Amino acid sequence: xxxxxxxxxxxxxxxxxxxxxxxxxxxxxxxxxxLMLDVKKPEKDFLNKNKKCVFKKVDVTKLKQLKSQIDLFYxxxxxxxxxxxxxxxxxxxxxxxxxxxxxxxWDKVFQINLKSMMFLSKxxxxxxxxxNFGSMVHISSIDALSGDDKPQDAYxxxxxxxxxxxKSLAIQFSSKNIRSNIILPGPIETGMQRRxxxxxxxxKNLEKFIPLKRVGKPTDIANTCMFLLSDQANxxxxxxxxxxxxxxxxx
Numbered sequence: 001x002x003x004x005x006x007x008x009x010x011x012x013x014x015x016x017x018x019x020x021x022x023x024x025x026x027x028x029x030x031x032x033x034x035l036m037l038d039v040k041k042p043e044k045d046f047l048n049k050n051k052k053c054v055f056k057k058v059d060v061t062k063l064k065q066l067k068s069q070i071d072l073f074y075x076x077x078x079x080x081x082x083x084x085x086x087x088x089x090x091x092x093x094x095x096x097x098x099x100x101x102x103x104x105x106w107d108k109v110f111q112i113n114l115k116s117m118m119f120l121s122k123x124x125x126x127x128x129x130x131x132n133f134g135s136m137v138h139i140s141s142i143d144a145l146s147g148d149d150k151p152q153d154a155y156x157x158x159x160x161x162x163x164x165x166x167k168s169l170a171i172q173f174s175s176k177n178i179r180s181n182i183i184l185p186g187p188i189e190t191g192m193q194r195r196x197x198x199x200x201x202x203x204k205n206l207e208k209f210i211p212l213k214r215v216g217k218p219t220d221i222a223n224t225c226m227f228l229l230s231d232q233a234n235x236x237x238x239x240x241x242x243x244x245x246x247x248x249x250x251x
Contacts, residue, residue: 003230006133007081009033010229011070011124013060013116014086016042018190019139022222023084028052030226032082035073037066060087060116067123080127082229083136087116088159095152109154114161121165125173134178135233137225138166142184142244163240170238179237181228186244188216211246 010027014020015036027034028050036042036055047053056069074080089112094105117138128134143152144160162182169180187206207214224243227233242248 001232003030003226003232005030005032005229006231007032007079007135007229009035009073009077009079010082010084011035011037011073011080011120012084012086013037013120014088014139015055016040017086018218019185019188019221019225020084020086021046022218023086023225024053025050026222026226027082027084033077035070037069060119061111063119063122066116066119070123074127079131079133080124081131081134083120083124083134084225084229085117085120085136085138088113088139088141088155090152090155092152095154097151098153101154106154110158113155113158114165117162117165121169125169125178128178129173129176132177134173134176135229136166136169136178136180137228138162138180138182139221140166140182140184140240142186142242142248144184145248166240167238174237179228179234181233181236181238182240183221183224183228184240184242184244185221186210186216186242186247188218188221190218209247210244211250214245216243216245 010032012020012024012034015024016038021042024034024036032052034053036053037058039057039059041057042055047055058065058069060066089109095109140159140162143156144163166180166182203215220243224241228236
C-alpha cells in the first residue's frame with residue numbers, strides 16, 4: 001500500500017534523536033518540508049541528504065524561543081500540517097522512585113516531556129485550525145502503562161499524562177479535521193539506551209524476553225508514525241498504538 005500525504009509541512013521536535021532523525025528523513029523523502037527542532041544539531045551530512053529538512057536549535061521548554069522559530073517556518077510555508085513530538089528524557093541515575101527523587105529532577109522531566117507538549121499545542125493547533133487540517137503524533141512509552149520495581153517515576157508519569165492530553169486534543173479539535181494520536185514504543189535502540197553499549201549482555205537478556213526476540217529500531221517507530229500521518233489513517237484519532245515487539249501482551 002502506498003501512503004499519501006495531503007499536507008506539505010511538518011514540525012518535528014526531538015528531531016535529532018534516533019526516532020526524530022528517521023521520521024524527519026521519511027517526511028523529506030515524501031516531499032514534505034520539515035522544521036527539525038532540538039537542542040543538539042544533526043550531522044551536516046543529514047541535512048545535505050535530506051534537502052526538505054531545516055534545523056533550528058531550540059529548547060522546547062522555552063515558549064518564546066519555540067514560538068519564534070515555528071512562526072517563521074509557518075510564515076514561509078503558509079501551513080503547518082503535521083506535528084511529530086518525539087521529545088523525551090529518561091535519566092536513569094536521577095529519575096527514580098517518588099520517595100527518593102529530587103523535586104527539581106521531577107519538575108525538569110515534566111517540563112521537557114509534558115509541558116513542551118502543551119507549548120507545541122498552543123503554538124501549532126491554532127495554525128492547523130485556520131487550514132481545517134492537521135495530524136499530530138506524540139511519542140509516549142510503554143512505561144506509561146505499568147509500575148516498576150526499578151522505577152523511573154517522573155518519566156513514566158509524564159508519558160502517561162501525554163496519552164491523556166493527546167486524547168483530549170483529538171476530541172477538542174476533531175471538528176477542524178485535526179487528528180491526534182500517540183505511539184507507545186517498547187525498547188528501541190536509540191541514544192537513550194547507550195547503556196547497552198557498556199552492557200551488551202543486558203540487551204541480549206532483554207531480547208530473550210521480547211516475543212519477537214529483538215529490540216526495536218527507530219524505523220519501527222517511524223513507519224508507524226508515517227502511517228498515522230497519512231491520508232490512509234484519516235479515520236484514526238484519539239488512540240494509542242503500542243510498538244513493543246509484544247512485551248505488553250505477555251502474561
